[in-house]
Amino acid sequence: xxxxxxxxxxxxxxxxxxxxxxxxxxxxxxxxxxxxxxxxxxxxxxxxxxxxxxxxxxxxxxxxxxxxxxxxxxxxxxxxxxxxxxxxxxxxxxxxxxxxxxxxxxxxxxxxxxxxxxxxxxxxxxxxxxxxxxxxxxxxxxxxxxxxxxxxxxxx
Numbered sequence: 001x002x003x004x005x006x007x008x009x010x011x012x013x014x015x016x017x018x019x020x021x022x023x024x025x026x027x028x029x030x031x032x033x034x035x036x037x038x039x040x041x042x043x044x045x046x047x048x049x050x051x052x053x054x055x056x057x058x059x060x061x062x063x064x065x066x067x068x069x070x071x072x073x074x075x076x077x078x079x080x081x082x083x084x085x086x087x088x089x090x091x092x093x094x095x096x097x098x099x100x101x102x103x104x105x106x107x108x109x110x111x112x113x114x115x116x117x118x119x120x121x122x123x124x125x126x127x128x129x130x131x132x133x134x135x136x137x138x139x140x141x142x143x144x145x146x147x148x149x150x151x152x153x154x155x156x
Contacts, residue, residue: 019060030054 023039030037030048037044037054048054089097 019064022060022063026055026057026059 026048027037027039030044037048039045045057048056
């Protein structure tokens, strides 16, 4: 009776303060075909703690508590700076910030439109060598080798 009550208390406590879904993600990411990884077991947790290629138990804590706290602190700081003034910036400093922000947006849109930029053209077939061939390969859509599988029998 006492053990059931204590177990019920711990389950209720975990329901309130635990991180839900993080263990499922860790189980999926940390498992290999050779060894099944299970959350909340000493061997698995110790293995994930020592391995830089696995997600440790601190991931759930960071997702549920650390990241929202950091974001809340940033939000409060931003509200404070907006209300009381963050400082005086010269027009050159403001222009530099706007240029950097514009470059980030430009490169993000460029990568969205041409994801082949991040690919290795040396692995592609039939491209010219040199800078012109690489740029042609990166920025030209290849309809005969699409990224998404297209069924040739589909008539829609």
